[in-house]
Amino acid sequence: MSSNYSLGGVGGFNSGFDVNGIISQLLAMEQRPIALMTQKRSTISRQQAAYTSIQNKARSLFSAIDQLARRDVATQKTLFENMRATTSDSKSVTASVSSSAAPQTLNVEVLALPTATIATSTAGVGRFDTAMTNTDLGITAGNFTLYTQVGASQKAYQISIADGDTLGDIIADMQTAIQTDIPGATVGIVDGRIQINRGGSGNAVTFGAGGDTSNFLEKTFLNTAVAINEGGVFTTTASQRVSTINRDTAVTTAGANLATTVNTNSQFKLNGVTFNAEGKSINTIIDEINKSEAGVTASFNRGTNSFQLTAKGTGSNLISIEDLPGGNFLQAMKLVNGTDAISSQKAGNNTKFVLNGQTLYATGDTVDETVTGLTGVTLNLKKVAVGTTTQITIQKDNDAIVNQVDDIIKKYNSLIDEIAKQTKIDTEASKTGASASNGPLAGDSRIKSFRNQLRSIFTQSVGGDLANTAFESLQMVGISSSPKALGSTDTTDTTDENNSEGDSSSNPTTNNTNNTPSTSASSSSADGKLYLDKNALRAALSADPNKLKRLLIAQDLPVGASGVDDGLDGTFTKLQRFLTDKTYTDGTGRTGFGALYNLGDSGKGLFATYQDSAGKRIKALEDSIQRANDRLAIKEKTLRQQFLAMDRMVGQYQRQGTALAGLSAQLGR
Numbered sequence: 001m002s003s004n005y006s007l008g009g010v011g012g013f014n015s016g017f018d019v020n021g022i023i024s025q026l027l028a029m030e031q032r033p034i035a036l037m038t039q040k041r042s043t044i045s046r047q048q049a050a051y052t053s054i055q056n057k058a059r060s061l062f063s064a065i066d067q068l069a070r071r072d073v074a075t076q077k078t079l080f081e082n083m084r085a086t087t088s089d090s091k092s093v094t095a096s097v098s099s100s101a102a103p104q105t106l107n108v109e110v111l112a113l114p115t116a117t118i119a120t121s122t123a124g125v126g127r128f129d130t131a132m133t134n135t136d137l138g139i140t141a142g143n144f145t146l147y148t149q150v151g152a153s154q155k156a157y158q159i160s161i162a163d164g165d166t167l168g169d170i171i172a173d174m175q176t177a178i179q180t181d182i183p184g185a186t187v188g189i190v191d192g193r194i195q196i197n198r199g200g201s202g203n204a205v206t207f208g209a210g211g212d213t214s215n216f217l218e219k220t221f222l223n224t225a226v227a228i229n230e231g232g233v234f235t236t237t238a239s240q241r242v243s244t245i246n247r248d249t250a251v252t253t254a255g256a257n258l259a260t261t262v263n264t265n266s267q268f269k270l271n272g273v274t275f276n277a278e279g280k281s282i283n284t285i286i287d288e289i290n291k292s293e294a295g296v297t298a299s300f301n302r303g304t305n306s307f308q309l310t311a312k313g314t315g316s317n318l319i320s321i322e323d324l325p326g327g328n329f330l331q332a333m334k335l336v337n338g339t340d341a342i343s344s345q346k347a348g349n350n351t352k353f354v355l356n357g358q359t360l361y362a363t364g365d366t367v368d369e370t371v372t373g374l375t376g377v378t379l380n381l382k383k384v385a386v387g388t389t390t391q392i393t394i395q396k397d398n399d400a401i402v403n404q405v406d407d408i409i410k411k412y413n414s415l416i417d418e419i420a421k422q423t424k425i426d427t428e429a430s431k432t433g434a435s436a437s438n439g440p441l442a443g444d445s446r447i448k449s450f451r452n453q454l455r456s457i458f459t460q461s462v463g464g465d466l467a468n469t470a471f472e473s474l475q476m477v478g479i480s481s482s483p484k485a486l487g488s489t490d491t492t493d494t495t496d497e498n499n500s501e502g503d504s505s506s507n508p509t510t511n512n513t514n515n516t517p518s519t520s521a522s523s524s525s526a527d528g529k530l531y532l533d534k535n536a537l538r539a540a541l542s543a544d545p546n547k548l549k550r551l552l553i554a555q556d557l558p559v560g561a562s563g564v565d566d567g568l569d570g571t572f573t574k575l576q577r578f579l580t581d582k583t584y585t586d587g588t589g590r591t592g593f594g595a596l597y598n599l600g601d602s603g604k605g606l607f608a609t610y611q612d613s614a615g616k617r618i619k620a621l622e623d624s625i626q627r628a629n630d631r632l633a634i635k636e637k638t639l640r641q642q643f644l645a646m647d648r649m650v651g652q653y654q655r656q657g658t659a660l661a662g663l664s665a666q667l668g669r
Contacts, residue, residue, distance in 0.1 A: 019643050026639060027632055034628045041621045046440040048614045050422040054447065055607040057418045058579050059596060061411040065576040068404045069553040075099050079404060080549045083376070084397035093390040094380045101376030106392040110381050112352040113365055114314030119321060119345040121306035121334035124192025126245030127257045128305070130168030134161055134216075137244060142213030146174060148181040149204040155181060161214050170216065178205055192241030192259075192305050194220050198234040205236050243305035247282040251329065256282070258332055266327035270294040270309065271320045277329040282307075285329075307333035315363025316347045353381055398541045402534055405552070408572060409479065412454070413529045419451045420527065450595065450606055455528050457575045471540060471551045474571055478536030481528065 068079050075081075077099040085095035093108045134141065143160045157177035161170060171194065175187040178196060182205070186197045196205050207222045217223040224239040249255040251262040266277040273294040277285055282300055289298040289309075296309045296319055311319055321341045323330045330336040335344045351362040355372055362371045368378045377394065424439035441447050458474060458481070471477050540548045554570035569577060580594030597605035604612060 023636060023639050027636060030632060034625055037621050037625050041618055044614050044618050048611060050440040051607055051610050054418050054422060057415040061415050062576060062579040062596060064408045064411045065572045069573050069576060079401055080545060082397040082400055083394055086393045088391040092383045092385045095392045096378045097394055098376040101394055103395050107356055107389045108392060109354040109389050110384050111386055112349055113381060113384055114351045114363060115348040116314050117311040117318055117345060117348040119309040119319050119335050122344050123334045124241040124259060124305040125307050125333055126243035126305050127259045128189060128192050128242045128244060130166060132167050134165050135163060137219055139216050139219050140214050144212045144214045144216045145209035146177060147206045148178060150181045161216060193238040194222060195235055195237040200232055202234055240303055241305035243302050247300060249281055250279050251277050251282060260332040262332045263326060263328050266329045267324040268327055268329045269322045270296055314348055316350050318345050318347055351381060398538060401541060402537055405537060406532055409530045409532045416528045419447060423447055457571060471547050477540040477548055478533035480531055483531040
């Protein structure tokens with residue numbers, strides 16, 4: 001909302017007066033209250049921003065404490081109960097642990113990792129028979145060459161192919177040529193491949209010449225044929241099955257080119273899940289299987305002309321496969337032969353490992369207490385390492401506690417720095433005569449009280465059930481307002497590295513994570529910041545973690561055997577409740593609002609109360625500024641009308657004077 005208004009208009013035409021200047025001077029005095037209100041509004045806005053900045057720091061501190069004190073929903077444990085696992089070889093074995101795990105050392109040797117069960121067609125699925133023509137198989141007309149080797153003599157035979165020739169015709173021509181030199185040799189189709197059976201003859205048959213014009217050898221994989229001598233029987237067989245299957249055509253039609261046509265309404269089960277092949281292509285059926293809950297992945301390998309099912313899980317369990325009555329899809333896929341649903345399957349391997357001298361087995365590579373008997377421990381077996389033992393060490397996660405306490409102290413110091421910045425009083429200005437550069441909240445008693453309450457929480461000794469224990473104050477566990485009081489070489493002031501706005505010149509140990517306390521550090525204790533001796537905190541954790549927990553958070557620790565909440569707050573949880581965004585009850589039983597609390601008309605904490613009040617004051621000032629501007633605009637308009645009337649009168653007098661002067665001149669003649 002602007003506090004300016006337009007003077008507008010021009011100087012007096014007849015009078016020659018500076019009308020704008022005169023009006024500006026007349027209105028200047030009445031503009032002063034507007035300027036003062038505008039300045040006050042800006043001051044309150046800066047104070048609002050300062051409160052918001054402090055509030056954000058307070059919220060960060062609250063969150064840091066919450067990380068230490070919060071109970072896990074499932075286990076109801078805090079960070080103090082967290083365990084961690086370390087491994088001597090993360091490539092072989094790792095472990096994850098819950099807070100229920102016991103401190104221990106495990107020795108693990110991985111002997112075997114699991115594999116999945118696979119069911120594969122026992123014969124070619126796509127049609128490949130002697131009745132198929134060269135065009136059915138994508139074979140071009142032309143010729144190809146085969147050679148017979150008898151002793152040192154090699155003969156070449158060209159086999160011609162014309163469009164319309166059947167595979168039977170071509171095989172017959174090949175057999176006639178081969179038998180010329182190798183009597184008794186036969187050529188046929190075995191398991192979807194063309195095979196030359198030379199009987200007991202070791203004479204070789206090879207294929208292909210540079211001048212061949214047909215692609216027959218490539219299409220039938222005879223160009224990479226394999227010669228085998230098995231028990232004195234010599235064969236030369238195509239390296240792969242030939243597949244002519246059409247995976248986009250319904251399997252219940254001849255167009256699918258299956259070796260066995262699938263019956264209409266053919267239904268089958270995989271691991272208890274029912275499927276219907278009616279009217280569906282191989283690709284569609286594969287997609288339905290893979291999206292189902294059958295726990296297998298289906299695929300078709302064109303190179304081997306086979307249908308494959310791979311268990312999604314690992315281990316030796318077989319896949320349950322079954323054609324339902326009247327159906328034959330799995331039989332057509334060569335996965336089932338009558339009642340035999342096992343021969344097509346190769347069972348997967350189970351996991352085998354040795355844990356602390358005991359050999360154990362599992363179906364997967366992630367094993368928990370159901371296999372090992374170790375509560376709260378899950379092992380991840382990654383690599384077979386026969387003869388090599390990986391050591392897993394499970395212990396309290398003390399580093400997580402130290403790091404979180406360190407973060408809390410950093411966030412606390414960042415908050416104290418921010419308060420100091422926003423409440424700064426420039427005492428040097430009065431000495432030098434310079435303009436004071438006070439913070440926007442200089443002299444704000446509410447923020448000073450807030451800061452003092454924060455400090456008092458950290459300086460209080462514990463009482464009640466916490467008194468007369470190993471740790472009665474923060475200084476006893478390595479937290480103090482002066483590093484000299486700690487006397488350790490691992491002392492830090494844990495200034496928040498994200499608080500770049502703070503003045504590090506007054507903090508000689510800022511961001512020094514491994515320094516001996518400097519001689520000037522003792523004077524820093526007056527700034528209200530805290531220092532952490534990590535070695536002392538680790539020592540306290542080792543000495544008595546439960547008593548340290550009682551000192552810092554002291555919540556939900558059972559008293560005796562009753563298991564009842566002790567009802568006490570540790571130092572950090574006192575601070576957390578003081579900052580909370582909820583209501584809290586103090587030691588005297590009074591209910592108050594936490595500093596971050598804001599529930600509208602139902603209650604507000606420090607920050608929401610101030611922002612609400614400041615917002616109302618700004619609104620009142622803006623309304624007053626607007627009313628004052630409106631009054632000035634009316635007054636300006638009135639003045640301009642008055643000056644205009646005066647200017648018109650001056651003009652009238654000027655015209656009358658001119659007329660009289662002219663009349664006098666005429667009379668003088």
